[in-house]
Amino acid sequence: MDIAHSIQSIGFLSQFSESVLAYPIVLSTHLTCIALFGGAILMTNLRLLGVTFKSLTITQMVTSLRPWKRLGATVMIATGVLLATSEAEKYAPNPFFWTKMVILGLIGVHALVFRPIVYNRTEELDKSPIIPGRVKAAAILSLVLWTAMFTMGRLIAYWD
């Protein structure tokens, strides 16, 4: 708790969490990222599952939306760090927060595992007549992880 207290006492972080406007603006930006990039995540995964966007190849779908997802992830993480550190004492004992961090870690693991065998080999997948099991697994796991991610994010507010 001492560490949490020292983090949130850092000058600009304590000013930030006490500000009437700054905190909700950053939280709104965090949620705007979900609103703007949730569609890209969903539709890419549905394309991998062969459900929609069939007039585009998997390569076109994945490469075209990749910069947007990266931008979204960067802003989401930057605003998330600000939100969590400015109220570190509240977040440190919160099990939903730590569950969310574990899920974030799992999203990283998902990228490490599936990038070499799915996302970086899309041209191969476009030539394949059927969608291999590993591709479907990557898509379904991504959808499950992101759903768990925003659910835990919301539930953080429910623990006291």
Added chain:
Amino acid sequence: MLLQNAVGDALNNAEWVFALAECVHIGGFAVGVGTIALVDFRMLNLGLRQETPARILSYTELWTVVALLFVGFSGVALFLSQPEIYRVNLIFPIKMYLLAAALVYNFTIHRKVATMKDAAPALSKLVAIVSLLLWVSVVFGGIFTGFLV
């Protein structure tokens, strides 16, 4: 009134129902607004350029509508759980006006220009920017409703 009380009671008596409604609300706008944003990104020529805006709209439209219905139903449930708080909230009515504007705009002007053959690039871009601004302002309105009571 009876329905209001029944829904309100259920949400107040079981905290997890309220939490669930909030999660549905967030998941719903992630899909609803997110699919509209895909059409906007295309109209801005910033993504999915291999396909026309009209085609992207046809792929995403059903997802948008169904997701927004989930957002609407969960939103009504959240409102009914504590209507007196929302009634005196200064930001909430602004959010509702913005939402009404965003919905009307989306299914009229936005749809019309997205499905136009050979729409002027400047027009497409303008329409997409207004769409993104409207929806982002609705999200901000939702958060500020909770903060500035």
